[in-house]
Structure formats: structure tokens, C-alpha cells
Amino acid sequence: MKKDSTNFREVCPACGIIDRFGDKWSLQVLVLLNERGTMRFNELMKATPGISQKMLTTTLRTLEAHKLLTRTMYAEIPPRVEYNLTSLGCSLMKPLYSLIDWTLKNAAEITNTVKNDTKNAD
Amino acid sequence: MKKDSTNFREVCPACGIIDRFGDKWSLQVLVLLNERGTMRFNELMKATPGISQKMLTTTLRTLEAHKLLTRTMYAEIPPRVEYNLTSLGCSLMKPLYSLIDWTLKNAAEITNTVKNDTKNAD
Numbered sequence: 001m002k003k004d005s006t007n008f009r010e011v012c013p014a015c016g017i018i019d020r021f022g023d024k025w026s027l028q029v030l031v032l033l034n035e036r037g038t039m040r041f042n043e044l045m046k047a048t049p050g051i052s053q054k055m056l057t058t059t060l061r062t063l064e065a066h067k068l069l070t071r072t073m074y075a076e077i078p079p080r081v082e083y084n085l086t087s088l089g090c091s092l093m094k095p096l097y098s099l100i101d102w103t104l105k106n107a108a109e110i111t112n113t114v115k116n117d118t119k120n121a122d
Numbered sequence: 123m124k125k126d127s128t129n130f131r132e133v134c135p136a137c138g139i140i141d142r143f144g145d146k147w148s149l150q151v152l153v154l155l156n157e158r159g160t161m162r163f164n165e166l167m168k169a170t171p172g173i174s175q176k177m178l179t180t181t182l183r184t185l186e187a188h189k190l191l192t193r194t195m196y197a198e199i200p201p202r203v204e205y206n207l208t209s210l211g212c213s214l215m216k217p218l219y220s221l222i223d224w225t226l227k228n229a230a231e232i233t234n235t236v237k238n239d240t241k242n243a244d
Contacts, residue, residue: 008150008157008169014225015149017232022144027137028130035130047130066232088231095220102217103136109210110139110188 020066025051025059027096033069033085034093040082068092142188147173147181149218155191155207156215162204190214 021030028048033039039047045056060083063069068089074080085093103110143152150170155161161169167178182205185191190211196202207215225232 008154010226011153011222012150012171013229014222015146015153017225017229018144018149018221019146020232022140022149024137024141027140027144028134031133031137032130049134068232088228091228092224095217095224098217098220099140100133100136102214103139104132106210106213107135107139110142110190 021063021068021092023059025055026063027100029056029059029063029083030068030085030089030092030096031100033083034090038082038084040080044083063089143185143190143214145181147177148185149222151178151181151185151205152190152207152211152214152218153222155205156212160204160206162202166205185211 021027025048028051029044032044032047036043036047041056041060044060045051045053048056051059060069060071064071067086070084070086072082072084074082143149147170150173151166154166154169158165158169163178163182166182167173167175170178173181182191182193186193189208192206192208194204194206196204
């Protein structure tokens with residue numbers, strides 16, 4: 001699929017931005033918040049298999065810094081902290097689910113028969 | 123945008139797979155090959171600002187292993203090596219451009235005012 005309406009120089013910056021939320025932890029957190037709505041840190045921790053507390057903290061901070069989610073702290077004892085998608089984060093879901101749907105459809109082809117041949121490196 | 127037809131457990135594996143081609147170098151290489159067709163290693167190197175030879179080699183190997191591009195070596199002196207998107211790689215372009223278009227549209231909001239506040243980490 002050639003796309004003549006864009007060119008690499010225009011598109012290139014988007015690749016760097018997608019890199020900031022295109023890792024698996026960020027994508028999982030975005031999908032979780034989209035599906036379940038408001039979540040607390042410990043709920044996200046339990047719902048994200050394999051993530052460490054440090055990685056979840058970093059992931060949430062990065063997504064918050066990029067305006068994709070909000071972090072709301074309530075002055076209770078103990079303090080209650082809740083995470084929600086922003087409207088920007090919600091608007092990301094449509095193109096993100098297109099990519100997820102494509103990936104699920106083609107997962108077998110992408111992940112099977114990964115070659116170990118590293119000869120003839122160019 | 124809630125999406126009731128999927129749930130996190132189904133979608134979760136896709137996030138790990140997207141992670142494999144969601145980095146900025148992979149995305150740039152995919153976009154370049156889509157826009158320009160067949161390219162040689164040195165052409166990709168020149169067209170991808172800031173990438174190292176080692177990183178380009180790794181990126182191309184990973185995309186080849188995941189069936190998104192082909193690497194064809196011609197027995198010439200010096201050997202000629204060409205890279206092309208596979209049909210799977212081509213089919214990725216539609217959802218990928220949706221995400222790129224969203225990102226370009228929202229780039230200012232995502233990248234501006236990144237907070238440096240790391241207090242009150244949860």
C-alpha cells in the first residue's frame with residue numbers, strides 16, 4: 001500500500017512519538033484503562049501479568065506526561081490514587097485497536113518460524 | 123471508546139507483538155520501504171537519520187524474522203542485497219498509517235509540556 005499523500009520526512013517524527021507508547025506495557029495499560037475505566041495502581045499491577053512495580057510506575061508517569069492518562073490523588077488515609085484515560089487517550093483507541101486487530105489476525109505468521117540465521121549480516 | 127468485543131486477555135498478546143515492530147527504527151524502515159519500494163542497505167542507512175549500522179542491521183533482521191520484509195542477496199561482486207516489504211508487511215501499512223495519522227494530528231498535545239515532576243510516585 002503506497003501512500004502518496006505523505007512522505008517519509010513528514011511521517012518520520014510520528015515514528016519517534018509512537019515509540020513512546022508503543023511498548024507492550026504502555027499498550028497493556030492503555031487497553032486496560034479503556035476496557036475497565038478508572039483503576040488504582042494495585043489494580044493495574046494485578047491486571048498486568050509480569051510487570052514490576054517500578055516499570056508500572058515508569059509506564060504510568062510516561063503516559064501521564066504524554067497526556068494519555070490522568071493521575072488523581074485523593075487526600076484520604078491511606079491516599080487513594082486513580083488513573084483514567086484522558087480524552088486524547090480515548091481518541092487513540094480507534095487506531096490502536098485497528099493495529100491490535102491486525103496483529104491478532106496475523107499473530108501466527110509474525111511469531112512463527114523466527115529465524116536464528118544471523119550469517120551474511122549486511 | 124470502550125470496545126466490548128475484545129477483552130484484555132485476548133488483546134494482551136497483541137501488545138507484546140506490536141512491541142517487536144513498534145520502535146521508531148522499525149517503523150521508519152517499514153514506512154521507507156512502503157514509500158520507496160526496493161531499497162539497499164546503504165540507501166536505508168542514508169534515509170534513516172541517526173541510525174547506526176548495527177542498529178539498522180538488527181532492525182532489518184528482526185523485521186525479516188517477523189516476516190514483514192524480505193532480504194534478497196544477489197551473487198554479484200560486490201554482493202547486492204535488497205530489502206522489500208512482504209505482503210504481510212504491506213498489509214500492516216493501513217492500520218499503521220491510521221496510527222501515524224492520529225499521532226501527527228495530536229503530536230503537539232502529546233509532546234508539549236512533558237512534566238518533570240516525579241514526586242508522589244505511587
